[in-house]
Amino acid sequence: MSLKPRYVNFQETWAKLKETIADVVALQAIERSVWNSRFSDVYALCVAHPEPLANELYDETKKFLEEHVSGLLERVKGSSELESTDYNDGLLHRYVTAWREYSQGLTYLNSLYSYLNLQHVKRLKLSDADMIYGSAAVTSCVDQGPRHLEIGELGLMIWETVLIVPLAEAMTLRIVSALNSARDSNPDPTTADILRTAIQSTVEVQSYNVRKPMSLYQQLVVEPFLAAASAHHSRRAAELLNARDVSYFMKYVLDGLEREISLGNKFLHSSSSEAVWTCYEQACVAAHLPALHAEVERLLKEACEDSPNASERREDLKRMYALLKPLGQNALRPLIEAAHAQAAKEGLALLAAEHSKDDAHTHFVHSMLSLHNKYKKLFAEVFGGAQAFIGALDKACSEVVNSRAEGESTARAPELLSRYCDTLLRRKGSERDADDKLSAAIVVFKYIDDKDVFQKHYARALARRLIHQLSASMEQEEAMINRLKAACGYEFTNKLHRMFTDVAVSSDLNAKFQQYLRENNLATNTGFFIQVLQAGAWPLGGAMAPLAPPAQLEKPARLFESFYRASFSGRRLAWLHHLCTGELRTRYTQRLYHINATTPQCALLLMFENTDAVRAREARETLELPEEAWSRHVRPLVEAGLLIAKGDLEGNDEETELLLNLNFTCKRTKIRLTCAAAPANQGGNGPGGAGASSESTHCDDDRKMYLQAAVVRIMKQRKILRHTELIQEVVAQARGSFAPSVAMIKKCIEALIDKQYLERSPGNLDTYSYLA
């Protein structure tokens, strides 16, 4: 056969062709030779001489297909009642049979016409890009030209317009009712298959439509289905909620959600699964939010108690979270708030529980830790450790930690926690245990607002431990400081590190001193150990009691001073006698006692060398002790029974005498005499009162300096800044060590304006500018 264009008789050729395509769309068998010659016929028509007959062929084919589909429509309709919702009346079945046959036939037809499609239609067709980004001129491409579709696509379009449109309502009714009943009971496989194919056909039939590929499916299936589903779910949910309690409701709703999703996956196109899900959530959960929220508090409370159905309640909460989560923050908020309130309430109750006063610090830290662990576990189990709930727990913990008892101006947490650490670090015991406990203490530490107060308490306790060598292990001390550093940064532990360095330097210094003594043939007569500390780094209280040390002690002190002066130029040493300790051995008693006492106490005891009674006033003058320090040092001696006071110790009574107790006995051979704390330097066992208030003013001053420095830093960088922004930035900077009050920041800003670091911008009162 020749490929050359030639004259073709259209009527004749079309008659032959029509016969064949009628067979093709009806899926009748066609011989290979017939197929081949029809294929050539299509070609011949398209390239016919003198005029190509492609347009006529296209139009005739269209007409034929329209007629064919109208025939199918009658077949599908059959005798069924169009308004019926009975999906088993055969209409869907007939539709699906016809669709299968037609769509299959259409693909064959499309290949028979492939020359026409390729050469003729393509020229008329718009590219995909034109369709998507097309200019306004080609908006409705479907109606644009009469012959722009390939034959296969044309067939689909005809199916839609000729067959589906008249049947649309009938199909929708049946599909929706079929889906509804499929929800409750699994349909048998054939029905399911029919249903699926029918729904699928609404998608496929528009596959040529690039612009709105699924509008028919949406309109025919999804929208009516969702409307029906939503009505159904709302009704069901309302019934359930009325009939049973919330626990049952949630369980049912969650199961239903699963069923609904699988229903969607089974029958609907994958693009609509989200819509199905949202519709369900809206109807079942969103509509009943108040009812769910009303139960939140009770469920949480019961889940937290040690009641037998706590685990059940936890399951309930888990379900509730699963239901509320997809609805977003607003739906979850009451749950989060209730979680927060519950944790905070329990925390406060724990703290308020009965405990002995001496154990306040242990009680506090252990309560906090048990609270934190319990809720962390609970929230992880129930809410999958979601960020919002962790946040709520954090908020609750920090509220509890920083809560103040009535009548207290500041929270006690910093003091209690530092005492807890102090106890642990002093105790000699299993190291691992203490390590774990200290790590856990960091958890509590992170919640403390007044970290600067904690730092002061901790620094003082550390100083005591280092000077009196009370630490159980230096590794532990250092590990703890590193933990604090990790939590709060370098600035925070700066001073603590300096104290550590001093201790290390001091032990070097002692070794060098001993060497110096050997080289110069000198001796101190007594054991001698010294700690040289850097002034300013240690929280020791400024007051340095002047004291004339006893002759026995003066010698090593002078030796060391001269050694120190030779080793380091330009440094002055100052003795802190209230911290120096001497170890004495008694010889006047029956048993031998080792007494550990402060220097003034040693000096006092040494006074009894030649006598058994000393006048208090004379002793005080010899020791050059001020009145207040005197009673602090003497009292422990009297209380321990080493000395007997005759008369009033405090007053300036001329007659008061101190007698050496020659019959002194004690169960222990080692006696440790402490020195009551100086008022300016609140000790560990000192009660609150005056010490605490001076402490808080001290802290306030530090905070003011910190805030002023922060303000200047920020302003130096920003030059001009609005008031609110400045406050925000300052708060952000200070958060690491304390929570500043806005009033305090304002005062600091005022002070800086007075000092001419800042000024209010002229004409703009809420803006500050930096003065270089």
Next chain:
Amino acid sequence: MKVTIKSWTGVATWRWIANDDNCGICRMPFDSCCPDCKLPGDDCPLVWGACSHCFHIHCIVKWLHSQPQQQCPMCRQDWKFNNK
């Protein structure tokens, strides 16, 4: 002897003996450190010149490096470290 001293643990603090409160170069107190350091004390020591003026060592070294002549910034005498 009624009582003998077995041993004694002394505690003392030290601070710089300087003829001024502040470093003449950086104007920071001698008890504090120079602006480049984080910690006062052994890490940021003071030095004395033959002219008796005293500075943070980091400050005076920086000053001497930036000057053509090695002079004390306070009294313009030739700078010599006083190694007494």
